[in-house]
Amino acid sequence: MTPLLSARGLTKSYRRQSLLRSHPPRQVLSEINLDIEPGESLAILGRSGSGKSTLIRQLLGLEKPSAGSVHFEGRDLRQLSQAERKEFRRAVQMVFQDSIGAVNPRHKVGRIIAEPLRHLTSLTSEQQKARVAELLSSVGIDPADASKFPGQMSGGQLQRVCIARALATDPRLLVLDEAVSNLDILLQGEIIDLIHTLRQKTGMAVIFITHDLRLVRLLCERVVVLKAGQMVEMSPVDDRLDLTSQEGRALQDAVLPATPR
Structure with missing residues (x-):
């Protein structure tokens, strides 16, 4: 089966310059090889500065890699036609940490919520309105709240609005970039349950960028560990989630138990 999204030899460096002199490029990613299969849920785990966000920008085509390639359903992102790129934007959506x-x-x-519908679909205004109501219901929000402004919503509600917007085009891949990190533990659980339910209904794949192993256990089937731009471990997720790399064990040791011993 062709992977939904894949990276081969993905490397990214950034040039550094000052007014007085130039500096050697700073390498942020190094030789990443990764496949995301249709319908799977993959966690990308790592501390701040490990390269998680840079990797996602390459995978989504938001930046060009310094070396290597990214393929969507077997097609190199750099060679997509305008129509194929539009289809890629419909098929891959993202939810950010800061709702x-x-x-x-x-x-x-x-x-x-209707923004991607206007730009990426041919739905009429009435069809868009009906779709917005459907999406709000799917994330547990009253469709009447479509008339509210963001400032009238709670943090958890607003993150659900962002999820509804990301789901508007029926994506085949949903990327969650620390999307529940700013929520309290109860809201985190509600959002994770929501994503799990939506996956069961739609069959979409999920990439979950996080530093929290507790959330990985709840949502993901496979985990990748990054350290200093390198992939140091890839493991299946089970109830115990015993990571074997030095960085993986360090991340596990940093997670506090749910209740005091």
Whole structure:
């Protein structure tokens, strides 16, 4: 089976310059080889500065790699036609950590969710309105809240709005970039349950970028561990999730138990 999304030899360096002199390029990713299969849930785990966000920018085509390639359903992202690139944007959607910063505070919730529908589909205005109501219901929000502004929503509700927007085009891959890190533990559980239910209904794949192993156990089937831009471990996720790499064990040791011993 052809992977949904794959990376081969993915490497990224950034040039560093100052007013007085130039510096050697800083390598942030090194020789990443990775496949995301249709319908699977993959966690990308690592501490701050490990290269998680840089890897996602390469996988989504937001930046060009310094070396290597990214393929979507077997097609190199650099060689996609305009129509194929539009289809890629429909098929791959992202939810960010900062839900407040990810929306326009001057736009109502209905317009925010309808944004990808306007740009990536041929739905009429009435069809878009019906789709927005359907999406709000699917994430547990009253469709009447489409008339609210972001400032009238709680943090958990606004993150659900962002998820609804990401689901608007029926993506085959949903990327969650620390998307529940700013929520309290109860809301984290609710969002994880929501994503799990949506996966069962739609069969979409999920990439979950996080540093929290507790959330990985709840949502993911496979985990990749990054350290200093290198992939140091790839493991299946089970109830115990015993990581074997030095970095993986360090991340496990850093997670506090759910209840005091």
